[in-house]
Amino acid sequence: MNASPYLLEARDLQIRFGGVVAADGVDLAITEGRNLAIIGPNGAGKTTFLNICTGWIKPSRGRVAFRGRDITRMAPRKICRIGIARAFQHPQLFTEHTAIENMLIAASARSGRQNPFIDMHNLPERGEMMHLLDMVGCADVADRMVVELSEGQRKLIDIAIALAMKPALLLMDEPTSGVASAEKFQIMDILVKTLAEAKVTAVFVEHDMGIVENYADEVAVWSGGKVQFKGTPQEVLQHPEVIRDVIGGEVA
Numbered sequence: 001m002n003a004s005p006y007l008l009e010a011r012d013l014q015i016r017f018g019g020v021v022a023a024d025g026v027d028l029a030i031t032e033g034r035n036l037a038i039i040g041p042n043g044a045g046k047t048t049f050l051n052i053c054t055g056w057i058k059p060s061r062g063r064v065a066f067r068g069r070d071i072t073r074m075a076p077r078k079i080c081r082i083g084i085a086r087a088f089q090h091p092q093l094f095t096e097h098t099a100i101e102n103m104l105i106a107a108s109a110r111s112g113r114q115n116p117f118i119d120m121h122n123l124p125e126r127g128e129m130m131h132l133l134d135m136v137g138c139a140d141v142a143d144r145m146v147v148e149l150s151e152g153q154r155k156l157i158d159i160a161i162a163l164a165m166k167p168a169l170l171l172m173d174e175p176t177s178g179v180a181s182a183e184k185f186q187i188m189d190i191l192v193k194t195l196a197e198a199k200v201t202a203v204f205v206e207h208d209m210g211i212v213e214n215y216a217d218e219v220a221v222w223s224g225g226k227v228q229f230k231g232t233p234q235e236v237l238q239h240p241e242v243i244r245d246v247i248g249g250e251v252a
């Protein structure tokens with residue numbers, strides 16, 4: 001039973017790498033259904049937070065709970081199985097395979113059926129994987145080699161792979177980085193709609209304030225290894241310290 005009102009709750013996270021304090025008492029609560037953007041200057045500890053939540057880094061102090069369950073010392077594979085998926089800044093795809101083949105490779109890994117001689121195209125998950133590609137608007141490129149696709153399409157396929165794990169929470173590092181400006185909003189439209197349909201809450205690190213303003217329900221501002229503010233995009237993006245330290249503009 002989930003005794004916590006939050007989907008994910010981080011309390012007092014601390015980690016240092018040599019002389020660098022990458023998390024210095026991080027406190028953050030994420031509510032189910034409220035997409036959260038993480039913003040902040042380079043080196044503030046944003047990616048470190050995602051790494052702690054996915055089990056890749058163990059904090060020296062503090063606790064992370066997912067649906068009230070302590071996951072601080074849990075292995076990444078187990079964290080993924082209980083409902084936290086991750087998508088990276090650079091999509092982790094096999095570029096010399098087609099989009100559907102990438103989906104089917106992920107389906108094989110999910111089921112633990114990693115036989116190199118298996119007839120991938122006849123896997124029972126093919127229908128499900130085509131449906132996921134369809135959800136992210138990539139069904140028409142299912143048989144195209146990933147190397148031929150745009151960065152935006154690769155990002156969407158990477159998200160479709162993450163959704164194959166049936167997560168409740170998807171953590172993304174800069175979902176629109178490397179995507180042509182004209183394509184960014186289109187990608188985010190598809191992404192946010194797909195995640196809402198799949199009932200997945202998104203947390204995304206983002207440097208583009210236009211994306212934050214349009215697609216986040218809440219924004220957490222990272223600075224010096226901790227969360228300095230949290231609020232709606234309207235509240236946060238007009239905060240004088242955020243304008244000065246993160247957006248880099250003149251304070252009115």
Ligand SMILES: Nc1ncnc2c1ncn2[C@@H]1O[C@H](COP(=O)(O)OP(=O)(O)OP(=O)(O)O)[C@@H](O)[C@H]1O
Nearest residue numbers: 017020021022040041042043044045046047048049
């Ligand atoms: N594995 C590591 N070993 C040593 N130092 C690290 C490690 N991971 C992160 N750091 C350092 O910790 C600090 C926070 O890094 P992190 O990548 O979390 O910041 P960030 O806010 O995501 O930055 P950016 O916006 O540039 O991606 C940085 O100074 C970084 O160099």
